[in-house]
Amino acid sequence: MDQETAQILFHEGATMVCLDVPEGTEFGFDYSSWTAGPLFKGVKMIPPGIHFVYYSARNKQADEVGPRTGTFINFEQKSVVVRKWNPIAEELTEDGISADDVQRIQDNLKDLDRFLGPYPYEGYKKWVSLSNFITPELLDKLQPQSKRICSVTDLVSEVSNTQSRKLRKTSGSTKTSEDQDETNVSKEKDLQDNKEENAEPTSLKDAESRLPYMKVREESKIQFSKIPKQKYPPGCSPAEMTKYSIDSSYALESILCSNYKENESKILGEIQFAFICFLIGQVLDAFEQWKNLVHVMCTSEEALQNHASLFLNFISVIHYHIQETPEDFFVDILSANNFLTSTLQEFFSNLENMSSDSDLKKRGLKFRDYLTQKFKWDFTSEPDDYAPTVVDLE
Incomplete structure (x- = not known):
């Protein structure tokens, strides 16, 4: 310079x-x-x-x-x-x-x-x-309250039942006979709990049960969008249920409507945010969110027609994620269980099924050729999940 x-x-x-x-x-x-x-x-x-x-x-x-x-x-x-x-x-x-x-x-x-x-x-x-799709407004939505993104989950222990009973306050200074009975029962229960806590554990399960209950500290949670557990619309027909169990378009529309109604491209910002948090921030949960969002995008066939611009930009996003990451990284992690190849194979198959010869279809299939040449990934053979099961009758 x-x-x-x-x-x-x-x-x-x-x-x-x-x-x-x-x-x-x-x-x-x-x-x-x-x-x-x-x-x-x-x-x-x-x-x-x-x-x-x-x-x-x-x-x-x-x-x-x-x-x-x-x-x-x-x-x-x-x-x-x-x-x-x-x-x-x-x-x-x-x-x-x-x-x-x-x-x-x-x-x-x-x-x-x-x-x-x-x-x-x-x-x-x-x-x-x-x-390039991450905006200040998106950061406000996704970043933890603490603004810190940690590679190690920040856990805190909850107060145990025995401790919570000790912290319980009684109201009033005068006790009725029923109050006294309840107090006596509570004392006996606390004595029993103390005996159980001080006793030697008799098994691994017993030892694990005595460990404090841990939960993620609220202010350290990344505020990722929730992926709908139900992939099909409520009250739909059996045929629609079957369709949307394969086609993630309903799930994608639900995410966009709940989180990015005003600007659908922000879902690409969340994909980038999750990838950076994993690749550079070393946050494993972010990798899971990245995989989930990429899977929803790649398996949304019906949405290809309604959100062509979104998917054109999605191809660029995923292209740079692959391009800017060491090759052995994909071999060791992203290709584990063939996640990336099988997911992208569904995406390319959906593009091929598009009736019109659109810019989206051309760019997507060109991207497929690039990946085949660079990584020798096979997008033509049938994924293991769809391959016929061989039954040995002997």
């Missing part, structure tokens, strides 16, 4: 200042990551728009990298975003950073220049191809 271009980007681009990040921390921006050095203070020359920032703490004694945590941030032109490292939680946070602090840093940005790494523009086109 020449000096003139660098100067323009420095003044027009956004800046992210990261204070007190420990040396050795893995720090990433979009499609690139680095190991933070002793002088690292953030990233400069960030192109305006939505980006994914992520990091992993490092245990110097064991030389181990911790779980990955990330967040999507919408950077405005010339904006300055400030975060500070919390050594206890091992995360970047806004806590303790005032508007005056941000203004002071912004006024002295030139003094920080030598401590800021330039945004990796060599990967910017890749990032845009992976995120």
